[in-house]
Amino acid sequence: MRRAIALAxxxxxxxxxxxVVGCVITxxxxxxxxxxWHQRAGGPHxxxxxxxxxxxxxxxGTAYVTLEPCNHTGRTxxxxxxxxxxxxxxxxxxxxxxxxxxxxxxATLRAAGIDAEAGLLRAEAEAGNTAWLTSxxxxxxxxxxxxxxxxxxxxxxxxxxxRWISSAESRADVHxxxxxxxxxxxxxxxxxxxxxxxxxxxVDGATQPLRVALDTRAALRPTARVLDAAAPTLLVVADDxxxxxxxGVDLLxxxxxxxxxxxxxxxxxxxxxxxxxxxxEGGPTLAGAFLEAGAVDRVVGYLAPxxxxxxxxxxxxxxxxxxxxxxxLDITEVVRVGPDLRITALPATAPKEH
Numbered sequence: 001m002r003r004a005i006a007l008a009x010x011x012x013x014x015x016x017x018x019x020v021v022g023c024v025i026t027x028x029x030x031x032x033x034x035x036x037w038h039q040r041a042g043g044p045h046x047x048x049x050x051x052x053x054x055x056x057x058x059x060x061g062t063a064y065v066t067l068e069p070c071n072h073t074g075r076t077x078x079x080x081x082x083x084x085x086x087x088x089x090x091x092x093x094x095x096x097x098x099x100x101x102x103x104x105x106x107a108t109l110r111a112a113g114i115d116a117e118a119g120l121l122r123a124e125a126e127a128g129n130t131a132w133l134t135s136x137x138x139x140x141x142x143x144x145x146x147x148x149x150x151x152x153x154x155x156x157x158x159x160x161x162x163r164w165i166s167s168a169e170s171r172a173d174v175h176x177x178x179x180x181x182x183x184x185x186x187x188x189x190x191x192x193x194x195x196x197x198x199x200x201x202x203v204d205g206a207t208q209p210l211r212v213a214l215d216t217r218a219a220l221r222p223t224a225r226v227l228d229a230a231a232p233t234l235l236v237v238a239d240d241x242x243x244x245x246x247x248g249v250d251l252l253x254x255x256x257x258x259x260x261x262x263x264x265x266x267x268x269x270x271x272x273x274x275x276x277x278x279x280x281e282g283g284p285t286l287a288g289a290f291l292e293a294g295a296v297d298r299v300v301g302y303l304a305p306x307x308x309x310x311x312x313x314x315x316x317x318x319x320x321x322x323x324x325x326x327x328x329l330d331i332t333e334v335v336r337v338g339p340d341l342r343i344t345a346l347p348a349t350a351p352k353e354h
Contacts, residue, residue, distance in 0.1 A: 001064045001094055001121045005128050007037040007046070008066045012180040014040050014207045017274040019132040021067045023050040025088070028060035045070065047079040051086050059087035066125040068097040068118065069105035080105035084112040091116045094125030098136050131181070131277035134297055140267040141278040143295050145287050146177060148302040148340075149314040155284060158310040160193065169338025170302040172202055174281075177300065179206035181277040183234075183270060187286035188215040191224065198281070199230040210234055210275065214286065216261055218243045234273075236261055263293045288316035291327065296347065299329060303341045 007022030015021075015038050023046035025034035034057070036049025044052075047069055051058055063069075069079035069091065083091055091109050096118055109116040126133060131142035148166040149155050156162035164171070178184055178200045186196055191213055200206040208231035213220060218241040220226075226233055227249060237243060238261070239253040252269055254261050270278065280290055290296050301314070320326060329345035336342075 001066070001092065002124070003032075003035070004046075004064050004066050005094070005121065005125050007035060008125075008128055011038050011040075013182075013209075016041060016132075016182045016276045017135075019067055019129050021046040021065065021129075023047045023066070024064045025050045025054045025058050026062050026064075027054075027057045028089070030062075033057040033061065045079050048082055051082060054086075060089045062090040062092060063088050064120070065091065065093045067095050067129065068093045069109065070097065071104040071108050072101055078105070078108070080108040084109060084114060088114060090114065092120050093118055094120055094122050095129065095133070098133065130297075135271065135276040140264075140271050140295070141182070141275045142297050143267075143278045143280055143290060144177070144181070144298040144300055145280045145290065145296045146174065146300045146302075147287065147314045148304065150304050150306045150308050152307050152309065153313050153315075154308040154311040155314040156311045157308050160311075162194070165304050165306065166302045167304065167338035167340050170304075170340045170342065173302075173337050173342065175200050175202050175206075177279055178209055179203040181209050181279045182275040183210040183212050183277070184279045184281055185212040185214060185286075186226075187282040188213075188217075188219060189285060190281070190283045191215060191220055191226065193283075195225050196281070197225040197228075197230065199228075208232065209279070210273075212236060212270065212278075214261055214266070214282070216256060216259070217241055218246065220246065222246055236266060260289070263289060263295055267295060284312055284314055284316035286316075287314070288318040291315070291318040292320075299343075299345045301343045301345075302337065303343065305339055 004022035004024045008020040011020040018041045021038045023036050024032060027033045034050040034054025036046045038046045063083055069083055071078050071080050091114055106116040134142035184198045198211040199208055211226050211231050211233040213226050214236045216238045218237045222245055234250050234252055236252045239255045254265050328348040330348050331345045333344040
């Protein structure tokens with residue numbers, strides 16, 4: 001199963017709106033005879049790749065799958081039936097499928113006389129598929145807030161300069177993060193101050209994420225780098241914004257709430273467009289708004305060994321006025337990236353499903 005989890009990770013960034021899934025098949029004696037992973041949306045699922053590799057050796061064997069085999073016909077056929085047709089005797093899967101349209105695979109397998117067991121390495125498999133699982137359970141994209149700051153928490157100097165707080169190694173690592181998500185989001189302040197590009201560079205075979213530019217009044221210049229042809233871009237504006245200077249730009253118009261684009265509406269619209277994972281790269285104001293809305297599922301911070309003493313903080317107002325209301329985090333990883341530290345943390349209390 002751990003091998004299947006590692007195989008599933010190879011699909012990160014290319015399977016949306018589907019999950020990442022890995023599968024390993026052993027023959028009746030326990031020897032590995034087939035492996036596979038879901039490589040792209042619309043393509044064969046992990047079980048089908050593994051069954052093709054195993055051939056006749058799958059009969060009487062065991063399939064180890066990171067997610068309950070699907071039970072519906074979409075762009076591909078049901079994997080539960082494919083396993084049954086191949087004569088597999090036993091299926092061990094890590095995570096039950098929470099998607100009501102695809103669940104029920106285990107029942108189909110048992111009805112065919114196949115021993116189906118759930119829960120092996122469930123926590124590890126869920127961690128590897130957390131973006132898709134969160135999106136299905138909450139009905140919105142999984143949101144990762146990424147930021148870079150000095151050790152004293154500053155995202156820029158007092159004069160506004162911020163290039164470069166983090167190292168070249170950290171900036172290259174951010175491209176790896178972008179390559180694993182469906183969309184990257186920044187706000188108007190970042191667009192005007194930094195003119196970011198947001199496309200993935202230096203990652204072989206990467207699928208370019210959707211660049212989402214949140215610019216309520218459509219103040220973006222037509223020459224902005226985020227509007228080039230390197231990756232698709234969606235400009236989110238108020239429903240009455242004047243966009244005549246931006247012909248041909250893909251627009252999402254939303255009615256403002258208290259002068260701001262409502263984040264719940266924005267996330268719902270992105271979900272409807274197939275976005276299951278979102279990387280928030282905006283400035284402190286946008287990050288604070290997402291945090292206040294309870295829409296941050298993971299934090300990735302790059303801490304540079306530098307001190308500024310003044311300048312904007314990495315996080316703006318998040319509606320927290322008392323220490324007892326602080327959002328507590330569980331640190332899951334600390335890694336040195338060049339001279340910097342990359343800290344990954346999750347909210348100690350997971351958001352509730354609706």
